[in-house]
Amino acid sequence: MEYKVIFHIDENAKWPMVLGNIENLLNAAGTDHIIAEVLANGEAVLKYKDTAEDSGGSAAAMISLHEKGVTFAACQNAMRANGLTKDELLGFVTPVPAGVMELVKRQAQGYGYIKP
Amino acid sequence: MEYKVIFHIDENAKWPMVLGNIENLLNAAGTDHIIAEVLANGEAVLKYKDTAEDSGGSAAAMISLHEKGVTFAACQNAMRANGLTKDELLGFVTPVPAGVMELVKRQAQGYGYIKP
Amino acid sequence: MEYKVIFHIDENAKWPMVLGNIENLLNAAGTDHIIAEVLANGEAVLKYKDTAEDSGGSAAAMISLHEKGVTFAACQNAMRANGLTKDELLGFVTPVPAGVMELVKRQAQGYGYIKP
Numbered sequence: 001m002e003y004k005v006i007f008h009i010d011e012n013a014k015w016p017m018v019l020g021n022i023e024n025l026l027n028a029a030g031t032d033h034i035i036a037e038v039l040a041n042g043e044a045v046l047k048y049k050d051t052a053e054d055s056g057g058s059a060a061a062m063i064s065l066h067e068k069g070v071t072f073a074a075c076q077n078a079m080r081a082n083g084l085t086k087d088e089l090l091g092f093v094t095p096v097p098a099g100v101m102e103l104v105k106r107q108a109q110g111y112g113y114i115k116p
Numbered sequence: 117m118e119y120k121v122i123f124h125i126d127e128n129a130k131w132p133m134v135l136g137n138i139e140n141l142l143n144a145a146g147t148d149h150i151i152a153e154v155l156a157n158g159e160a161v162l163k164y165k166d167t168a169e170d171s172g173g174s175a176a177a178m179i180s181l182h183e184k185g186v187t188f189a190a191c192q193n194a195m196r197a198n199g200l201t202k203d204e205l206l207g208f209v210t211p212v213p214a215g216v217m218e219l220v221k222r223q224a225q226g227y228g229y230i231k232p
Numbered sequence: 233m234e235y236k237v238i239f240h241i242d243e244n245a246k247w248p249m250v251l252g253n254i255e256n257l258l259n260a261a262g263t264d265h266i267i268a269e270v271l272a273n274g275e276a277v278l279k280y281k282d283t284a285e286d287s288g289g290s291a292a293a294m295i296s297l298h299e300k301g302v303t304f305a306a307c308q309n310a311m312r313a314n315g316l317t318k319d320e321l322l323g324f325v326t327p328v329p330a331g332v333m334e335l336v337k338r339q340a341q342g343y344g345y346i347k348p
Binding site: 021022025027028029110113114116 | 274329330331333335340347
Binding site: 008010041042075077097098099100101103104105107108113115 | 117119121133137138140141143144145150226228229230231232
């Protein structure tokens, strides 16, 4: 069986929960295949900034998940509102024009939605 | 392509995020058609009160979105719990018997769900 | 018509809202049939502990809902993280290996998702 899911995060304080949830999901999947994407908007895009002092350990967890196939998207409206440029993003993060449009499209494609 | 989505809000503090998210969604849609509904329950129904001093600017944003086709629904259980009558609602807000039933029915109709 | 929905809770403070929402949902359903499940992960699993002093009234509300057919699931990763064993759970609570996997599978089965 294959499952698709998009995780939504818009508060920085939720990053440890989100990243832990996805780690648990991948561990639980067993022979099931999981396509998992993280969509950050609001202030939560700031943890995508490519500097150790800003990431507080979350960058390492993201890199580990990305190596297991998890994708990470950043809302460009939120990037503008938080003064974050594309060049400042961790290399594996994909900017999308509007985070909520991504959430709507993915659900229309059959993705489940989880907001930790 | 046409997309349908219901936004769920149950905390007053989230109104600016919800309304900003929907504005961004409509701006991003381009030639895609978006059917967007907001369902408020819990204390969040209080921002539907039709008085400038209570709305803190959110009423103007709601009116602007409503003119672009966004619909707004209020949970009647939450209205009762918060002492809010139908007559006090902004004119374009539709009361529904139970907010969670609306969320369940809309998703069964193919709406995506977003909880900012 | 039959509707299926999974409620997600990961914060203890949200239990009164979640349980009230489900009560309202069942009251509103009328002739519609509702299949409702609660999935708790994070610290929220602690309210599944079978002792009156810890439950703060939520156990009674859960029992009442369970008697009306609502099911309750506990994430085992969260149980481990919060030092909670199977023996300590309220008798009608079902442990699941990973809460997020349950959320993903249920949505793939056509369940709506609500995060109060």
